[in-house]
Every structure is written in C-alpha cells, then in structure tokens.
Amino acid sequence: EPEVTQTPSHQVTQMGQEVILRCVPISNHLYFYWYRQILGQKVEFLVSFYNNEISEKSEIFDDQFSVERPDGSNFTLKIRSTKLEDSAMYFCASSFTAGDYFFGPGTRLTVL
Amino acid sequence: GDSVTQMEGPVTLSEEAFLTINCTYTATGYPSLFWYVQYPGEGLQLLLKATKADDKGSNKGFEATYRKETTSFHLEKGSVQVSDSAVYFCALTNSGGSNYKLTFGKGTLLTVNP
Numbered sequence: 001e002p003e004v005t006q007t008p009s010h011q012v013t014q015m016g017q018e019v020i021l022r023c024v025p026i027s028n029h030l031y032f033y034w035y036r037q038i039l040g041q042k043v044e045f046l047v048s049f050y051n052n053e054i055s056e057k058s059e060i061f062d063d064q065f066s067v068e069r070p071d072g073s074n075f076t077l078k079i080r081s082t083k084l085e086d087s088a089m090y091f092c093a094s095s096f097t098a099g100d101y102f103f104g105p106g107t108r109l110t111v112l
Numbered sequence: 113g114d115s116v117t118q119m120e121g122p123v124t125l126s127e128e129a130f131l132t133i134n135c136t137y138t139a140t141g142y143p144s145l146f147w148y149v150q151y152p153g154e155g156l157q158l159l160l161k162a163t164k165a166d167d168k169g170s171n172k173g174f175e176a177t178y179r180k181e182t183t184s185f186h187l188e189k190g191s192v193q194v195s196d197s198a199v200y201f202c203a204l205t206n207s208g209g210s211n212y213k214l215t216f217g218k219g220t221l222l223t224v225n226p
Contacts, residue, residue, distance in 0.1 A: 031212065042218040043156065043201060056213060091155060093214075101214065103148075105155040 004104035021077045023092030033093040114139040118217035133187040135202035143204040145185040150199040
C-alpha cells in the first residue's frame with residue numbers, strides 16, 4: 001500500500017538554526033499539507049500546497065516558514081530561524097481528492 | 113471559523129467496556145467528518161469518516177454517525193480492547209472555500225486496562 005514518508009524521524013537543532021523537514025507524498029496525489037502538534041496539544045494546520053503554490057496558510061505559518069516541491073516528488077518545510085516554541089511533531093499529508101488524507105509518521109523537531 | 117470540540121480526557125476503561133467519545137462541531141456549509149487515531153509513538157491514521165448527514169462511518173468495531181441536527185459525530189465501540197489504547201481526534205474538512213484543510217479537536221486519550 002502506498003504511504004507518505006518523512007525524514008528525519010527526529011531532528012534536534014539549536015535555536016536560530018535553519019531546519020528542513022522532508023516528505024515524500026504518495027506519487028499521484030495533488031494536494032500537500034503540513035500540520036504540527038505541540039506535545040500534548042491538538043494538531044494544527046500550517047499550510048496547504050496545490051498546483052505548485054501555497055493555496056492556504058495559517059497564522060502560524062509566518063515569514064520564518066516556507067515550503068517547496070523542488071523535484072516533483074519531495075515536499076519540504078523549511079524553518080529559517082528556529083525558536084524554542086517551534087518544538088513539535090510535524091506531519092506531512094497528501095491527498096488525491098479533497099479530504100482523502102494520508103498522513104506521514106511525523107518528524108519530531110526539538111529546538112534547544 | 114470552523115471548530116471541533118471533543119470530550120476532555122483521559123478516559124480509562126476496562127477491557128470489554130463500552131466506549132463513547134463525544135464530538136461536536138461548528139462549521140458553515142456541509143463539512144465531512146473524521147475520526148483519526150494516534151497510537152503511542154506513531155502518526156495519525158484515519159479511523160473512519162462520514163461525508164454527509166446521517167452517514168455512519170465504521171471501522172475495526174468503531175462507529176460514528178453524522179448528526180446534522182445536533183452537529184455531532186460521537187465515536188462508539190461496544191467492547192474495547194487493550195490494543196485500542198491511543199489518542200483519538202475528531203476532525204472536519206469544509207469544502208466551503210477552505211481548500212479542504214482539516215480542523216482537529218484537542219484529542220482524547222483512551223487507556224484500556226486488562
């Protein structure tokens with residue numbers, strides 16, 4: 001069964017450093033998403049991506065965040081200058097049709 | 113905006129007990145409703161879904177019915193197992209211009225004891 005994969009599974013970084021979280025969505029999917037879950041809290045929408053551009057972003061997704069689909073298979077989330085409060089589990093998801101989500105296993109980001 | 117409210121946890125049950133996790137929503141238009149499960153140390157897995165009023169989603173013995181009149185989508189299981197211990201998230205997507213992003217509830221931790 002096809003699945004969404006994410007790397008790394010765990011990333012530890014120093015405050016102020018840049019991180020790139022990588023996702024490989026399911027190959028024929030058209031919609032791509034990033035969500036995050038701060039420990040013990042609810043899962044929050046960050047950004048959606050369709051047709052090679054951002055289609056919607058939340059208030060959390062400020063200028064420190066960016067997304068790219070550089071080569072038609074990978075989908076990356078970059079945080080330019082990490083803050084302590086960026087520590088969370090980051091989930092990538094993809095879908096072919098609206099609402100038919102497949103989530104990746106997540107990347108746990110720890111900012112020290 | 114859209115929102116999902118689900119019962120606060122944690123919920124602790126004995127094996128074979130009946131489970132209900134309440135979920136209500138606020139949304140414009142005609143949302144689709146979902147239950148996701150997160151097992152310890154793992155990502156989010158779709159448990160079941162319903163896309164229109166009166167639909168019943170079911171999977172692995174879990175059921176939830178889309179009730180438009182009460183804006184609810186309560187999760188039920190007749191006899192829980194230890195392996196059902198996980199965090200359960202109620203969620204919705206709304207086709208009304210939101211690009212189908214998922215809006216989640218806060219999650220309910222279920223612990224089933226043998």
